[in-house]
Amino acid sequence: MAHTVIGGSIVIDGEVTGEEALVIQGTVKGRISLQEQLVVEESGVVEADIETQNVDVSGKVTGNILASEKVEISSGGRMVGDIKAPRILIADGAIFKGNVDMDV
Amino acid sequence: MNESTTVIGERTTINGNLEGDEDLVVHGRVEGGISLKHTLTIEPTGVVVAEVQVRNAVVSGVMAGNITAEDAVHITAQGRMIGDIRAPRVIIVDGASFRGSVDMGDLDMPRSSGSADDALRPAPVAARRVPQAISTGKSAVQKEDGEEAVAPKPKPASRPKPAAKRKPAPKSKPAPKRKPAAKGGSARKPSAPAKSKSKPKKGGSKKKAPAPRAPSVGRRKKARKR
Secondary structure (H helix, E strand, O other), rough: OEEEEEEEEOEEEEEEEEOEEEEOEEEEEEEEEEEEEEEOOOEEEEEEEEEEEEEEEEEEEEEEEEEEEOOOOOOOEEOOOOOOOOOEEEEEOEEOOOOOOOOO | OOOOEEEEEOOEEEEEEEEEEEEEOOOOOOOEEEEEOEEEEEEEOOOEEEEEEEEEEEEOOOOEEEEEEEEEEEOOOOOOEOOOOOOEEEEOOOOOOEEEEOOOOOOHHHHHHOOOHHHHHHHHHHHHHHHHHHHHHHHHHHHHOOOOOOOOOOOHHHHHHHHHHHHHHHHHHHHHHHOOOOOOOOHHHHHHHHHHHHHHHHOOOOOOOOOOOHHHHHHHHHHHHO
8 A cells, every 4th residue: 555654754845645644753734645444643733734534643733624434533633624525534632623514 | 873775775765854873875856955964875867856955876877956065965876966065074986077166165275275276376376476476476367277286386586597587687787877876986987788698697697796786686676666
C-alpha cells in the first residue's frame, strides 16, 4: 500500500492533493484533497479544509471536512470545524466543536 | 524531533511551501518551495518544481528550480535537472541530464583555484618576475583559446628560456653603436659584434657582457621592467 507520510517536523503551507493515503504527523496548512484515506496522527496539526474518502483524526484539525465515507475522531483527537460525511464516529475523550451534516 | 523520513507518495501532489527538520523523499510531485535541514531525495518518479534549500540533495527524478545546498548535490544517472546549483560539492554522474549553472562558492580550495585561473592568475602574475609576465601574457591568450587547467601551468616554467634568448637580442643591437665608445676597452670588442650574436646566447649575459656593458645593461633592465 503506497502512501504519503508527512513527518513530525515538516510544515507544509499549501495544497496537498493525491490519489493515495496520507498520514500526517507534522503540520499542514491550506487544503487537502485526497481520494483515499487521511490519517492525522497525534502529533499532526492540520489547519485546512479537507476533502477525502476517509478521515481518521487523532491529532488537531481546524477546518471543514468533507468525506465520502467516514469521519472518525479518536480519543486524542481535537477538531474545530464542520463535518459532512455519511458516517461519523466520535470516540470518548475526543474534543469536537462544529456542525455535523450526515445527509450527503 | 524524531528523525523520521517524510515520504511523498507517487500519486501525491504538494503545491506550496514545505519545510522541515528531517529527510524528504519525493516519489510524487512538489511545486513551490522546499526548505530542509537534511536530505532531499527525488526518486525517479518524483517531480520537483521548486526552489530548494537543503543540506544534501540527491536527484534521480526531475528537478526544475534552483538548489542551494550546504553539503552536496548529487544528480544520478536517471536525474534530470534544470536550474542553478549552489553547493560546495557537486556530483553529476554519467547519464545525468543537467542544464544550469554551478556555483561552488568557496574558491580557497586548490582545485577550484585551478579551474578559476582566469580570475586568480593576475595576482600571481604580479608577484612573479617580469619575464614571466610576458609568458603569462601568452598564457592569457591561450586561455582565450579555451585551454585551461593543467596545460598553462608548465608553460611558464619553459618560457624563461625563450625570454632569456630575447635578452641577448636587444643587447646585440646596441652593441655596434657603442663600439666607438668602447674602443678604449678590451680588445675583444671589435670581435664582439661578430660573436655577440652568438656569445650572449650563453655567456653574454654572464661573463664579459656585464663588465663593459654595465650602464647599457642597467638601462636595458629598466626598459624590460617597464
